[in-house]
Amino acid sequence: MLIHEVLVVGGGLAGLMAALVASQKADVAVLSKIYPTRSHSGAAQGGFNAALGEDDSVEAHIFDTVKGSDYLGDQDAIEVLCSEGPEVILELERMGVPWTRTPEGRVAQRSLGGAGFPRACFAADFSGHVVLHTLFEQVLRRGIKIYPEWHLVELLVEDGQVAGVLAYDLARARLEVIRSKAVILATGGYGRAFAKTTNAHANTGDGMAIAYRAGAVLSDMEFVQFHPTTLYGTNILISEAARGEGGYLRNYDGERFMVHYAPQKMELAPRDVVSRAIFKEIKEGRGFEGQYVHLDLTHLGEALVAERLPQVRDLAIRYAGVDPARAPMPIEPAQHYSMGGVRTDVWGMTSLTGLLAAGEVANVSVHGANRLGGNSLLETVVFGRRAGHRAAQLARQEPWPTLSAATITRAYESWSSLLAGRGQGVQEDSTFAIRQEMTNLMTNQVGVFRVGSELEDAVNRLAKLKERYQRLKAPGGMQPFNYALMDYLEVGYLLDLCEVIARGALRRTESRGAHYRLDYPQRDDQNWLCHTFVRRGEDGPEFSNGPVKITRYAPQERGY
Amino acid sequence: MNVVLNICRFNPEVDVKPYFQEFTVLVEEHNTVLDALLQAWQQDPGLSFRRSCRSAICGSCALCINGRPGLACQTLIRNAITEGGRITLEPLPHFRQLKDLVVDLDPFFESLKAVVPWVVIRDNHDGRMAPEVARKLESPATCILCGVCHAAMDDPGEVKPAALVKGLRLALDPRDVLGAARLQLMKVPRDILRLFIKNLPEKCPKGITVPEDVCHV
Numbered sequence: 001m002l003i004h005e006v007l008v009v010g011g012g013l014a015g016l017m018a019a020l021v022a023s024q025k026a027d028v029a030v031l032s033k034i035y036p037t038r039s040h041s042g043a044a045q046g047g048f049n050a051a052l053g054e055d056d057s058v059e060a061h062i063f064d065t066v067k068g069s070d071y072l073g074d075q076d077a078i079e080v081l082c083s084e085g086p087e088v089i090l091e092l093e094r095m096g097v098p099w100t101r102t103p104e105g106r107v108a109q110r111s112l113g114g115a116g117f118p119r120a121c122f123a124a125d126f127s128g129h130v131v132l133h134t135l136f137e138q139v140l141r142r143g144i145k146i147y148p149e150w151h152l153v154e155l156l157v158e159d160g161q162v163a164g165v166l167a168y169d170l171a172r173a174r175l176e177v178i179r180s181k182a183v184i185l186a187t188g189g190y191g192r193a194f195a196k197t198t199n200a201h202a203n204t205g206d207g208m209a210i211a212y213r214a215g216a217v218l219s220d221m222e223f224v225q226f227h228p229t230t231l232y233g234t235n236i237l238i239s240e241a242a243r244g245e246g247g248y249l250r251n252y253d254g255e256r257f258m259v260h261y262a263p264q265k266m267e268l269a270p271r272d273v274v275s276r277a278i279f280k281e282i283k284e285g286r287g288f289e290g291q292y293v294h295l296d297l298t299h300l301g302e303a304l305v306a307e308r309l310p311q312v313r314d315l316a317i318r319y320a321g322v323d324p325a326r327a328p329m330p331i332e333p334a335q336h337y338s339m340g341g342v343r344t345d346v347w348g349m350t351s352l353t354g355l356l357a358a359g360e361v362a363n364v365s366v367h368g369a370n371r372l373g374g375n376s377l378l379e380t381v382v383f384g385r386r387a388g389h390r391a392a393q394l395a396r397q398e399p400w401p402t403l404s405a406a407t408i409t410r411a412y413e414s415w416s417s418l419l420a421g422r423g424q425g426v427q428e429d430s431t432f433a434i435r436q437e438m439t440n441l442m443t444n445q446v447g448v449f450r451v452g453s454e455l456e457d458a459v460n461r462l463a464k465l466k467e468r469y470q471r472l473k474a475p476g477g478m479q480p481f482n483y484a485l486m487d488y489l490e491v492g493y494l495l496d497l498c499e500v501i502a503r504g505a506l507r508r509t510e511s512r513g514a515h516y517r518l519d520y521p522q523r524d525d526q527n528w529l530c531h532t533f534v535r536r537g538e539d540g541p542e543f544s545n546g547p548v549k550i551t552r553y554a555p556q557e558r559g560y
Numbered sequence: 561m562n563v564v565l566n567i568c569r570f571n572p573e574v575d576v577k578p579y580f581q582e583f584t585v586l587v588e589e590h591n592t593v594l595d596a597l598l599q600a601w602q603q604d605p606g607l608s609f610r611r612s613c614r615s616a617i618c619g620s621c622a623l624c625i626n627g628r629p630g631l632a633c634q635t636l637i638r639n640a641i642t643e644g645g646r647i648t649l650e651p652l653p654h655f656r657q658l659k660d661l662v663v664d665l666d667p668f669f670e671s672l673k674a675v676v677p678w679v680v681i682r683d684n685h686d687g688r689m690a691p692e693v694a695r696k697l698e699s700p701a702t703c704i705l706c707g708v709c710h711a712a713m714d715d716p717g718e719v720k721p722a723a724l725v726k727g728l729r730l731a732l733d734p735r736d737v738l739g740a741a742r743l744q745l746m747k748v749p750r751d752i753l754r755l756f757i758k759n760l761p762e763k764c765p766k767g768i769t770v771p772e773d774v775c776h777v
Contacts, residue, residue, distance in 0.1 A: 035665060043618070095679065137679070200612040237615070315616075476605070484601075484605035
């Protein structure tokens with residue numbers, strides 16, 4: 001058994017920030033299924049929102065975020081996010097983040113969607129990458145113990161209190177119990193539930209699903225963000241910064257079609273609005289080959305593209321064969337971000353004692369029904385910091401929670417039975433086949449436009465996929481670097497989450513933010529100005545509604 | 561098109577030494593070597609290789625493609641294919657092979673520590689930095705720690721390339737107290753350092769350039 005007062009699961013921005021803060025007062029370790037610098041935070045391009053500008057204000061940032069969330073964000077949490085933004089950016093600056101600078105030497109800021117001011121602090125279009133690596137440097141500085149390529153298997157819960165985890169070391173093919181006073185989940189999202197996603201292969205919702213299985217409450221899972229601009233075919237992310245720097249969206253006729261959907265904000269309307277607009281253009285025959293539209297940067301000039309969007313340029317050249325300084329890029333929307341997650345308070349505390357969560361895995365909720373560009377990176381550092389602080393406090397004040405041999409034995413036994421195979425295996429079925437059907441189903445039927453009949457069908461088909469999954473035999477055994485075994489577990493996590501997403505989407509009979517129902521196209525504040533809570537029951541997910549915290553801004557019509 | 565992947569296999573639990581196994585996969589010219597590898601994995605789920613972002617920013621899928629270190633996700637089939645439609649994939653040289661294409665990364669990450677790999681902040685730093693100075697940090701800060709430079713060196717020996725890039729990036733940072741002293745810390749003669757900087761863009765999958773004037777700091 002290993003012992004750490006605070007165990008952080010996940011080595012991306014939220015996890016490393018939490019570990020750094022907690023390490024000032026407690027013994028901390030980071031467990032991560034890939035080396036921390038491989039985390040998907042590093043793929044974030046656009047920037048970190050913070051109201052630093054002289055004309056900008058925290059108040060304006062709060063309002064933009066509330067409106068962007070389609071009034072589903074909790075306004076107390078949004079206030080925390082926006083008011084702590086400026087100080088956390090300066091803290092990162094002192095850690096050594098190589099921000100892009102203004103002529104006066106201040107941290108430069110650019111415009112992203114749904115914002116009233118250029119508010120996103122950036123480093124060219126490597127914003128997530130440089131902050132991830134800077135935090136990693138600080139983790140090395142503080143000598144924080146890292147368990148790289150260790151997978152979380154199970155949360156060890158005793159009387160509603162998390163007392164540690166069962167983890168699997170992929171390289172040594174070994175299980176370990178890690179006893180902790182506080183476990184912080186920072187495992188990111190579940191993008192790989194969808195066939196079309198910008199997310200990395202690692203983004204399989206492990207932490208979210210494992211928390212759900214352990215009894216934690218998830219919330220607002222039906223709200224899934226689809227990024228408007230991903231490269232057609234590969235769905236590799238083309239940052240919103242491309243539009244923030246002045247890029248245009250054009251249909252087959254060359255028209256900047258956003259004029260019909262968001263005449264004021266145009267290309268910089270929030271992502272839900274732009275993604276729907278693109279699909280509508282394509283559906284009505286104004287796309288290219290009936291599949292995609294164009295993101296045009298050619299009018300910006302090669303110098304600006306090279307200076308501000310070097311990564312976007314490289315990606316487009318390599319993966320689409322197009323130099324965006326010279327020709328428009330073919331783009332289509334794809335899954336990008338999970339607004340929902342493990343329900344937390346503003347200190348990262350979940351419904352289970354001793355379990356905290358921060359970043360994309362969590363739902364605090366600052367994004368409500370739709371997240372604004374630049375707010376997720378901010379969320380990782382603001383709420384990672386808070387979770388780290390609270391976890392250290394728990395480590396200082398609370399006694400060690402009970403962790404009985406029975407609980408540990410139960411966890412080991414459930415792993416063994418998993419490996420032995422609940423099913424005997426079906427010759428012609430495989431994790432690959434189930435994954436493919438699941439991801440296509442989610443993209444086609446639980447995507448940007450949803451309708452009751454298709455959601456119902458999706459729920460039924462997901463249940464059948466789950467039955468098939470139960471009959472699979474775990475591939476291989478406990479051998480070093482058995483990625484197939486991990487893949488098998490990950491598909492299991494994703495199936496649990498897909499069920500919650502699809503059923504939540506079917507249940508919510510309104511359209512709000514990223515959740516758009518063709519059969520209920522209006523927002524319905526009378527019945528649905530509420531969070532969706534879900535807890536795992538004996539016969540599957542049990543849903544309930546919870547109040548939204550509205551402090552200053554009453555819901556209004558949301559136009560851009 | 562059909563492509564034959566010739567993959568170096570090794571399972572320390574059963575094999576005496578590495579051997580090659582061929583997989584025939586159906587891919588398009590514009591697909592990546594990673595796409596091909598993912599297909600081979602479907603044929604043999606026991607095949608081990610690292611991958612994550614598939615957009616050349618995480619550094620997981622570094623391996624040796626036809627004898628040349630690179631990223632699988634960044635290498636297009638049309639650029640990798642050799643005579644007879646073959647592509648040979650091996651683990652990164654200068655790293656210990658743990659299983660198939662997976663190598664031991666711990667010594668690599670450990671090697672970073674030799675250069676004090678963090679900004680030691682000046683007490684009087686006021687939060688400002690001239691944009692032309694910030695520009696110089698940009699390229700070296702895009703290092704993804706993939707290990708390709710280390711694998712591509714003829715003899716990495718005492719010189720740990722990724723650590724050098726980190727050290728040089730920090731030496732250029734006006735916020736850092738150590739600054740020029742970092743060059744002493746690296747214990748690499750200036751002429752070797754100049755040669756390293758000169759050759760780096762060609763060896764690095766991110767094409768990292770370090771301003772040569774860092775040697776005059």
